[in-house]
Structure formats: structure tokens, C-alpha cells
Amino acid sequence: MRKLLVTAVLAAASGMPAVAQAQGAPAQPGVYLGVEGGLNWMFGTQIREKYNSPYTGWGLGGTIGYDFVGPRIEVEGLYRQNNTGQFYRGAAINGQISQVSVMANLLYDFRSFGSVIPYIGAGAGVAFVDSFYQLNSTVFAFQGILGIGYEFAPGFRINLDGRYYGTTNPSFLGSTWSNNNVSLMATIQVKFGAAAPPPPPPPAPVAPPSFMVFFDWDRANLSQQALQTIGQAAAAYKAKGSARITATGHTDTSGPEAYNMALSLRRANAVKDALVRNGVPANVITVIGRGEQGLLVQTADGVREPQNRRVEIVIQ
Structure with a gap:
């Protein structure tokens, strides 16, 4: 049994790196506390010839x-306790075998299945075994663990595992007896210090409503399409309820720079006048002329580019 346990643990450990690469469940490191309890069966235990196992009992502890x-x-x-059915008047412990173990366990979680987490482990430590008249036999203890866990909430987990637990032979009235146990244990764990989930990303900035009106070369008059666009801008202002409007005029790079600055301002004022005719108060409209600055399409000087001859309407 002990050789089989050691072989199984070593085989599992040799496969851990490959499994670790497949882990996909998000988790955070941290300290945890656990409370555990379950059933314990003693087998292969023979204190005297007529006191044969198995004995059924229970266990309760923490981690x-x-x-x-x-x-x-x-x-x-x-703490494990198994009733023997043998009672002795005046005995220190009557009708039971009790064990207290303190173990250091090394376990490995296979985190490839989301919230469901199979695991394997082994432990070693010290046990204090009581049997009938003989109290507090201090012995070496060891165990192998195979189980499955479930993380039902961040930082909270339940486990169910089967264990083989054994010790070196306790003594009884100058003789020794074998001590083998199989346990079925349930555990609830609470993890501390796990990082809180990141806050949701801030909402993307919303660009203010904007509209663009285009002009013929060297003109500041509004086409039918331009008037429709200005009507849409006026409707957007009214839907917003309270806002400011900026009308910024531009030209292409053909013609003198000073002339283009004045032309861009005339275009912006033409848009303002159309907005006012559509019911937008004149005092909420700011007019700006930028001439050849802020080209929508970068060109050399002297180029007639239709997309640069425009007024941008921004509502904010």
C-alpha cells in the first residue's frame, strides 16, 4: 500500500508541468483556512487476535x-475516532481508538476545468494514537489524497476527497499493531488576500455630435445638400436641450492666404445664419474662420481640394 502511494504521487508530480500549461481558470494566490469532516474506516488493524478490523468512525479537523x-x-x-465495540470498565479509553494527527500536506490543483478542480496530494507528520489502556503512542503519520474541488464563489471552495492514512505501528501493552485508515472527507475553504476583480473599464469618451458642410470653389453660398445637413444639426441641438454650437470654416490651399481666411469666416457665418433660420438661438453659436489651417486632406499649396472647402458644426 505504501509503495503504491509513493508511486502514484511521483507519477502525478512528473506530469504537473504539462498540466500547468493547460490551466485556463483565472485564480489568485492567497492564504486559506478550511474546516473538514467525514468518515474514517480502520482496516488491517489487529491489536489482539480477537479484536479484528474494520472499525467505522469519523474525523473532524481544520487546515x-x-x-x-x-x-x-x-x-x-x-481528530479521528473509531469505535471498537470492546468495552472495559475503568479503562482510560473505553470502546474506541482515537487519533490526533498534525500533517504537512503538499497538493496540486489541476485547473483545466473552470470552477471544477481535481487535485492530488500527499502529507507527512506526527500522530498521537490512543488504544484501550495504552495512551498517547507518538508515531510517524503519512497520507495520500485524491479529490475534487468546486469554487462556488470568489475565495470560497468546497472539496471532497478520499485518503489513505497510515502510521508507524502504535504500541499496546508492550506489543505493536498496524494502523491503516481510509477516509472520506469534505472540506469548505475560504481564501484571503485574493485580488479583487478589476473594476470595469471606463466608458469610452463620446464625441460630441458634429456635422460637415461643403462648398464650391471660392464660394460661401449653401447648396441644397448643405441646407439639409444644417437642418439635421439644428434638430440635434434641439434634442440636446442645452448646448453650444461651434461653426468652424475652412478653405483649400488655392488663392492668397489672407483671402482664404476671410472666405472661411464668410462660410462659417453663412452656416450660422442658416442655423438661426432653423430655430437655433444666435447667442449659442460661435463662429471661427481658420482659412487654410486644419486641412482635412493634406495637399500642396495651390491645390483645389473639395473636402478642404468646408464648415464643421460641433454641438457640445
Whole structure:
């Protein structure tokens, strides 16, 4: 049994790096506390020839450990009690075998299945075994663990595992007896220090409503399409309720620079007048002329580019 346990643990450990690469469940390292309890069966136990196993009992204890997200280390204290059915008047412990173990456990979580987490582990430590008249046999203890966990909420987890637990032979009235146990344990764990989930990203900045009106070369008069666009801008202003409007005029690079500055301002004022005719108060409109500055399409000097002959209407 012990050789089989060691072989299984070593085989699992040799496969850990490959499994670690496949882990996909998000998790955070941290300290955890656990409370555990379950059933314990003693087998292969023979104190005297007529006191044969198995004995059925229970176990109750707790753990404190650190989760590295994958590997875990923990210290476990566990009390086991198995009733023997043999009663002796005046005996220190009557009708039962009690064990207190303090174990250091090394476990590994296979985090490839989301919230469902199979795990394997092994532990070693010291046990204090009581049997009938002989109290407090201090022995070496060891165990192998195979189980499955479920993270039902951030930082909260339940486990169910099966264990083989054994010790070196306790003594009874000058003789020794074998001590083999199989346990079925349930655990609830709470992890501390796990990072809080990141806050949701801030909403993307919303650009203010904008509209663009285009002009013929060397002209500041509004086409039918331009008037439709200005009507849409006026409707957007009214829907907003309270806003400011900026009308910024531009020209292409043909013609003298000073002339183009004045032309861009005439275009912006033409748009303002159309907005006012569509019901927008004149005092909420700011008019700006930028001439050849702020080209929509970069060109050399002297180029007639239709997309640069425009007024940009921004509502904010």
C-alpha cells in the first residue's frame, strides 16, 4: 500500500508541468483556512487476535494553507475516532481508538476545468494514537489524497476527497499493531488576500455630435445638400436641450492666404445664419474662420481640394 502511494504521487508530480500549461481558470494566490469532516474506516488493524478490523468512525479537523494557483501547501490538524465495540470498565479509553494527527500536506490543483478542480496530494507528520489502556503512542503519520474541488464563489471552495492514512505501528501493552485508515472527507475553504476583480473599464469618451458642410470653389453660398445637413444639426441641438454650437470654416490651399481666411469666416457665418433660420438661438453659436489651417486632406499649396472647402458644426 505504501509503495503504491509513493508511486502514484511521483507519477502525478512528473506530469504537473504539462498540466500547468493547460490551466485556463483565472485564480489568485492567497492564504486559506478550511474546516473538514467525514468518515474514517480502520482496516488491517489487529491489536489482539480477537479484536479484528474494520472499525467505522469519523474525523473532524481544520487546515491553514497557501494556494500558489496550482501547487498548495497546508498544515492540517485532524481528530479521528473509531469505535471498537470492546468495552472495559475503568479503562482510560473505553470502546474506541482515537487519533490526533498534525500533517504537512503538499497538493496540486489541476485547473483545466473552470470552477471544477481535481487535485492530488500527499502529507507527512506526527500522530498521537490512543488504544484501550495504552495512551498517547507518538508515531510517524503519512497520507495520500485524491479529490475534487468546486469554487462556488470568489475565495470560497468546497472539496471532497478520499485518503489513505497510515502510521508507524502504535504500541499496546508492550506489543505493536498496524494502523491503516481510509477516509472520506469534505472540506469548505475560504481564501484571503485574493485580488479583487478589476473594476470595469471606463466608458469610452463620446464625441460630441458634429456635422460637415461643403462648398464650391471660392464660394460661401449653401447648396441644397448643405441646407439639409444644417437642418439635421439644428434638430440635434434641439434634442440636446442645452448646448453650444461651434461653426468652424475652412478653405483649400488655392488663392492668397489672407483671402482664404476671410472666405472661411464668410462660410462659417453663412452656416450660422442658416442655423438661426432653423430655430437655433444666435447667442449659442460661435463662429471661427481658420482659412487654410486644419486641412482635412493634406495637399500642396495651390491645390483645389473639395473636402478642404468646408464648415464643421460641433454641438457640445
